[in-house]
Amino acid sequence: MTMIFGVPLAVFMGQLLLGLINGAFYALLSLGLAVIFGLLKIVNFAHGAQYMLGAFAALLGFRYLGINYWVALLLVPLVVGALGMLIERLLLRRIAHLDHLYGLLLTFGLALIFEGALVNFFGVSGASYPIPPALQGGVNLGFMFLPIYRGWVLVAALAVCLFTWFMIERTRLGAYLRAGTENPALMQAFGVNVPLLITLTYGFGVALAAFAGVLAAPLYPVSPTMGSSLLIVVFAVVVIGGMGSILGAVLTGLAMGLIEGLTKVYYPEAANTVIFLVMILVLLLRPAGLFGKEA
Amino acid sequence: MTLTKTSLAGSIALATALAATGAQAEISDDAVRIGYLADMSGTYRDLAGPGGLEALRMAVEDFGGSVNGAPIEVFSADDRNSADVGANTVREWVDQRNVDMVAGMVASSVTIAVTNVLEQHDKLGLVSGSAASSITNEHCTPNHIHWVYDTYPLANGTARAVVDQGGNDWFLLTADYAFGHALEGDVERVVTENGGTIVGKVRHPFPTSDFSSYILQAQGSGAQIVGLANAGADTVNAISTASQFGLTQSGQQLAGLLVFLNDVYAMGLEATQGLLLTTGWYWDMDDEAREWSERYYERVGRMPTMVQAGIYSSTMHYLNAVEATGSDDTATVREYMMSQPVHDFFARNGHIRADGRMVHDMYLAQVKTPQESQGDWDLYHILATIPADQAYRPLSESQCRLVQN
Numbered sequence: 033m034t035m036i037f038g039v040p041l042a043v044f045m046g047q048l049l050l051g052l053i054n055g056a057f058y059a060l061l062s063l064g065l066a067v068i069f070g071l072l073k074i075v076n077f078a079h080g081a082q083y084m085l086g087a088f089a090a091l092l093g094f095r096y097l098g099i100n101y102w103v104a105l106l107l108v109p110l111v112v113g114a115l116g117m118l119i120e121r122l123l124l125r126r127i128a129h130l131d132h133l134y135g136l137l138l139t140f141g142l143a144l145i146f147e148g149a150l151v152n153f154f155g156v157s158g159a160s161y162p163i164p165p166a167l168q169g170g171v172n173l174g175f176m177f178l179p180i181y182r183g184w185v186l187v188a189a190l191a192v193c194l195f196t197w198f199m200i201e202r203t204r205l206g207a208y209l210r211a212g213t214e215n216p217a218l219m220q221a222f223g224v225n226v227p228l229l230i231t232l233t234y235g236f237g238v239a240l241a242a243f244a245g246v247l248a249a250p251l252y253p254v255s256p257t258m259g260s261s262l263l264i265v266v267f268a269v270v271v272i273g274g275m276g277s278i279l280g281a282v283l284t285g286l287a288m289g290l291i292e293g294l295t296k297v298y299y300p301e302a303a304n305t306v307i308f309l310v311m312i313l314v315l316l317l318r319p320a321g322l323f324g325k326e327a
Numbered sequence: 328m329t330l331t332k333t334s335l336a337g338s339i340a341l342a343t344a345l346a347a348t349g350a351q352a353e354i355s356d357d358a359v360r361i362g363y364l365a366d367m368s369g370t371y372r373d374l375a376g377p378g379g380l381e382a383l384r385m386a387v388e389d390f391g392g393s394v395n396g397a398p399i400e401v402f403s404a405d406d407r408n409s410a411d412v413g414a415n416t417v418r419e420w421v422d423q424r425n426v427d428m429v430a431g432m433v434a435s436s437v438t439i440a441v442t443n444v445l446e447q448h449d450k451l452g453l454v455s456g457s458a459a460s461s462i463t464n465e466h467c468t469p470n471h472i473h474w475v476y477d478t479y480p481l482a483n484g485t486a487r488a489v490v491d492q493g494g495n496d497w498f499l500l501t502a503d504y505a506f507g508h509a510l511e512g513d514v515e516r517v518v519t520e521n522g523g524t525i526v527g528k529v530r531h532p533f534p535t536s537d538f539s540s541y542i543l544q545a546q547g548s549g550a551q552i553v554g555l556a557n558a559g560a561d562t563v564n565a566i567s568t569a570s571q572f573g574l575t576q577s578g579q580q581l582a583g584l585l586v587f588l589n590d591v592y593a594m595g596l597e598a599t600q601g602l603l604l605t606t607g608w609y610w611d612m613d614d615e616a617r618e619w620s621e622r623y624y625e626r627v628g629r630m631p632t633m634v635q636a637g638i639y640s641s642t643m644h645y646l647n648a649v650e651a652t653g654s655d656d657t658a659t660v661r662e663y664m665m666s667q668p669v670h671d672f673f674a675r676n677g678h679i680r681a682d683g684r685m686v687h688d689m690y691l692a693q694v695k696t697p698q699e700s701q702g703d704w705d706l707y708h709i710l711a712t713i714p715a716d717q718a719y720r721p722l723s724e725s726q727c728r729l730v731q732n
Contacts, residue, residue: 043543157592158560177573177577179571182571252564255593300529301532303532305532
């Protein structure tokens with residue numbers, strides 16, 4: 033049997049694939065954060081809670097309204113995204129002219145409120161969300177048994193990442209957005225409704241988090257605290273990629289998934305810390321992040 | 328001189344009076360004050376938490392709300408799984424609220440810190456939620472009693488039963504902190520003593536949300552049994568991931584070493600069916616247990632875990648002791664509690680040993696299949712009873728300073 037550093041090739045390949053799947057999740061979540069920070073300069077600490085709300089909305093919709101997975105995948109991001117727009121209109125806009133720290137504190141407070149309220153009603157053990165019938169089972173890839181749902185997560189997450197990057201970097205709407213954040217006064221003089229653009233952008237970032245939440249619901253127990261643990265890792269990914277860099281967030285997310293996956297084989301005790309070690313290294317060598325522009 | 332003599336005489340008179348009061352054994356400041364300390368908001372909330380407080384209140388109400396005319400007061404706090412927060416809260420309760428007994432206590436690290444404080448101030452602790460067997464071994468004190476379960480019978484019950492059924496080759500998934508290491512050690516001992524082998528193990532960080540990599544390693548190990556030496560959300564995540572990766576379909580079997588009723592309820596029977604586990608109690612195990620649990624269900628809306636039932640049971644035993652001795656003095660009450668057998672809807676063949684361990688019958692359970700289950704909370708078959716005197720670490724192996732070895 034071929035061995036790679038003392039690990040059979042088959043196991044090694046399996047771990048790489050799993051790392052890539054986790055990386056796709058990180059990419060999707062850090063993409064939302066990067067869009068919100070890059071365009072609005074808001075450090076959205078409610079991102080984890082919004083991801084959790086996505087998973088919860090899917091669960092409750094399934095349980096009480098009979099909404100199936102595919103409908104939830106479309107509907108939930110819209111609903112949670114709308115909630116995000118409400119937050120932007122009513123709260124974030126009022127502190128937009130202040131230091132980033134205020135936005136960070138406000139969104140962190142909101143995250144605590146969402147989590148606390150749901151813990152009060154549902155407890156912390158969480159509940160399971162069934163894998164949709166069409167994606168049940170698995171395929172034997174020769175080197176591992178891959179649950180079909182995990183394969184789907186990889187495909188769906190990457191497709192959404194690509195779509196977002198294309199929207200922002202390659203379309204007219206994206207150009208307005210980027211221009212609006214560079215110089216809002218000039219854009220308004222051209223007749224572009226910049227405040228509306230900002231509200232929509234925040235809503236879109238939040239919808240990305242909710243989409244990731246629906247994708248995660250069948251994989252992990254749906255619980256009010258599911259977002260808070262993930263959020264810190266995702267922030268590290270964004271910092272490594274360079275705050276606000278969209279392509280950076282996606283590529284770094286995938287890379288960090290791979291690095292974490294390999295750590296789980298060679299030195300599992302460090303699996304939760306390895307991303308932060310990379311972050312420290314990157315901050316020492318390239319303070320603006322791998323894909324960030326030096327200010 | 329006369330003045331000194333007078334004050335000396337006065338002191339002696341006062342001391343005599345105090346001693347006499349002690350002998351007459353009255354309830355201090357005319358109230359029995361119980362503080363409930365537990366994780367009310369974090370990982371361990373659902374196994375004890377607000378439901379445990381409700382069980383405690385039930386015990387107080389069933390007792391009549393007062394002991395020998397002295398009212399029973401209950402207050403509570405969230406320890407947030409922090410040893411510092413727990414210890415400081417209890418210090419405040421001792422200094423400012425004259426607490427007599429502290430109930431609940433979940434995370435083992437919190438319990439060890441709190442029982443130290445209780446010993447310094449000579450108050451009593453009734454530990455129901457914690458797992459570490461060290462709480463009545465190297466960390467034993469004359470000021471606490473450990474009620475529901477600990478890691479020793481968990482390993483003894485589940486691991487032995489699995490090896491007896493022919494599950495000889497084990498792969499262990501261990502939470503990488505004190506509790507996981509303790510449980511891992513206990514399991515390794517039981518497995519090898521009974522003729523099995525540990526073919527591999529992996530220590531995962533605490534907490535871990537994605538177990539797919541570890542499950543893949545377990546699958547690759549070729550072991551018959553994958554033992555989960557972790558708890559709470561980690562166990563839940565590991566089991567549901569194992570189910571997605573077809574671990575049991577490919578002929579391997581999972582053994583959960585610390586699984587609570589709320590964990591199984593949360594994961595659902597599809598993912599957990601067939602899982603073997605050791606429990607100190609199950610709500611549906613007999614008529615007495617069912618009768619109490621239905622009353623609890625009406626108040627809380629969920630069936631009680633073994634910890635929540637144990638909180639009621641230990642509080643009742645305590646209140647009976649306060650009533651019988653007419654005192655809330657720690658040593659007096661603890662001695663009386665130890666002299667009385669524990670037999671109620673929760674504990675069978677129970678008694679409290681010198682090291683503070685309440686030993687009682689434990690149960691080997693198996694999670695039902697979705698077809699077998701008759702309702703939301705119909706989750707376990709009880710397969711076997713592990714007798715009280717075999718379940719726990721024998722006193723002859725104890726390192727507790729209260730035990731003469």
